[in-house]
Amino acid sequence: MKIQVLLFGIARDIVGSSQLSLSHDGALDVKTFKQILKDKYPKMSHLSYFKVAVNQEFAKDDRVLNEGDEIALIPPVSGGSF
Amino acid sequence: MKIQVLLFGIARDIVGSSQLSLSHDGALDVKTFKQILKDKYPKMSHLSYFKVAVNQEFAKDDRVLNEGDEIALIPPVSGGSF
Amino acid sequence: MSDLIHITNDILEVEKIVSLVSHPELGGISVFIGAVRNRTQGKNVVRLEYEAYEPMAVAEMTRICNRLKEQWSDARVAIHHRVGILTVGEAAVVIAVATPHRDHAFAACKFAIDTLKETVPIWKKEVFEDGEVWVAAHP
């Protein structure tokens, strides 16, 4: 299975690109997907957190990703400066 | 003693004028002043309340009025329409 | 009467009032706009007439700003109130409060309008198609 991932903010800076292609054998849930990213990009583990959005909605850890889903990494949003 | 009283809103409508002159023998406190007004203008008793301001500040019942004070009747302010 | 505290016959311009309190170190601005409503108790309001005991209204608004700054010392606040004849939808009062963070801006702005409605000597007459009434005058 092959998925495309959209990257924003610091996640884009860490990966060095605004999109990422990922191949995986068999079913892939959000939890595993996040672990793969952390393994591949250790700096991801240093973030306060990051979430995964599937088709423009936040997805839980057990959500299974499918080819054709719009998948995005959501690093921490803008925070408390006002 | 003679005092001038400024009237606004419904108090002005009740009295029929935006100013009122009042003569009184001896010391006059806010409480007595309010009673005189209610006696003279019974419709004043039908208001939710009215307050007295002396020199642009709300005055308590025991405040003594003096000639030369800026005295005003303050009927209920604009209330809760927004 | 300063720029920050103002009673006027003119239309209130929100953008201008906000600019009076905005400041590079204050990131949260809470604005309250009190507008003339169409219907009270099922009657159509044709227009409203606001009347102020102006020098005392300015004094009370100044006291509100001072009390507000006792509680939120880094706040900047502007209170503009309109008087005269207003039509439905127009703003009667605009309050803008800027603070470093947003929670204080909301709390302080709410304090200002709540206190204004209790203490500032400004009266509102609602004019209907078939009569008129001083708002809140009677129980």
Next chain:
Amino acid sequence: MSDLIHITNDILEVEKIVSLVSHPELGGISVFIGAVRNRTQGKNVVRLEYEAYEPMAVAEMTRICNRLKEQWSDARVAIHHRVGILTVGEAAVVIAVATPHRDHAFAACKFAIDTLKETVPIWKKEVFEDGEVWVAAHP
């Protein structure tokens, strides 16, 4: 993207956003303006860069409006967020909520900005004289 929910590169005009929610039967309007602050943690901010995952940001803002109207059914709400390069003092977000009475307007507007700051995928990079940082990215 409707008029009420909007992401734009242009300067946010408060008056215009307020006019989107104002209505003859809604007397209380609470507006929140989130502006770019000068200093965070003692450093001078030269400029800010806001970046949105735009379709999802619009979807999240729409969800906020829907949840808001579940709780305050007679509210009208507009949320406009700016993206791109902003300078100190400029508004990054403007939220306007109109309700019949003011308490609801304040509560609903506060709900909207609190939720927006948690869930809407918009990121802020602070650029200082000597570097830059994605806000809130790290613990």
